[in-house]
Amino acid sequence: MNGLVDKRIAVAGGATGIGAETAHRLAAAGATVAIGDVNLERAKETVKDIESNGGRATAIQFDLSDDDSVNSFIKQSAEFMGGVDGLFNVGAEMTPSVFENDLTVLDTDMDVWKRVLDVNLFGYARTTKAVIPYMLEAGSGAIVNTSSGAAFFGLPNRVAYSASKGGVNTLTRHVATVWGKQGIRCNSVSPGMVMGETQKRMGHTAVHKEVLSLIRHTRLGEPADIAAAVTFLLSSDGEWVNGQCWNVDGGLNLRD
Known part of the structure; x- marks a missing residue:
């Protein structure tokens, strides 16, 4: 991949899986x-693996x-790296007690809504707000x-999760529109069913088979994809x- 040597990138949610x-x-x-x-412990393990392969990384709990925690994460990242050129937002609220109670709009408690939106959407707004000044100072960013x-x-279910991800796409377009002329790019990726640690732990074999039957491919996804x-x-x-x-x-999802 071209253009990543010496780039300084913060991964918000990088301890396991896709991150x-x-x-x-x-x-x-x-x-x-x-x-x-x-x-933090799993983040440190990921850092150790990176360093064992000659890479440079640090782990920060947030x-x-x-x-305050988000602002501290971006600040500590900038101090360690000498600035921030890129941000990957990948963290999400996947606690079983929350995720399994995210149902229809009639059945989902408002506390579930608040928690899901606070992490999945407002969390990304927090990291974005914290990192843009560093990117403006650098003259570019992604x-x-x-x-x-x-x-x-x-x-038919997961109404709060779905709404939070729709909001992430809106946030993405907003940042690209407002700061694109100042060298800051913002895009989003929508993974299909990825067989990371969470999916494997949940063990929904029947669901996995159903999704595989629907996608236009021979396999489900992997974090590397x-x-x-x-x-x-x-x-x-x-x-x-x-x-x-x-x-x-x-x-899986074909759209213009």
């Missing part, structure tokens, strides 16, 4: 990476739902947000892509 895979890929391409996550096909499908797209969008190879919401889902 960790992307951090590895960015570091392998020559970027310095700041890995933020609520799970919480997407807390203003942000990639993690959305979901749920933003487009009209699912999403990492490849994100790395491209953060690199100079993706310099002319701005304000886009990409589906990376094996052809």
Whole structure:
């Protein structure tokens, strides 16, 4: 991948899964990476793996739902890396007690709504607000947000999650529109069913088979599939892509 050597990229939610895979890929391409996550121990393990392969990274504990914590994460990232050129927002509220109670609009408690939006949408707004001044100072920057096909499908459940991801796409287009002329790009990726740690742990084999029957591909996704797209969008190879919401889902969701 061209244009990642010496780039300084913060990964908000990089301890495991897609975030960790992307951090590895960015570091392998020559970027310095700041890995933020609520799970500091797993973030440290990811950093250790990156460093063992000759990369440069640091782990920072933070919480997407807390203003001060987010601001501290971006500030510490900038101090470690000497600035911030890129941000990958990938963290999400996936706690079983929340996720499993995100149902229809009639059945979903407002506390679930508040928690999901506070992490999945407001959290991304917090990191974006914190990082843009550093990018303006540098004269350029790239942000990639993690959305979901749920933003487009009209699912019968997961109403708060779907709404949060629709909001992420709106935030993405807003940032591209307001700061694109100042060298800041912002795009989102919408993964399909990716067989990361969470999906494997949940063990919904029947659901996996159903999705596989629907997609226009021979397999379900892997974290590396999403990492490849994100790395491209953060690199100079993706310099002319701005304000886009990409589906990376094996052809599950076809749309113009």
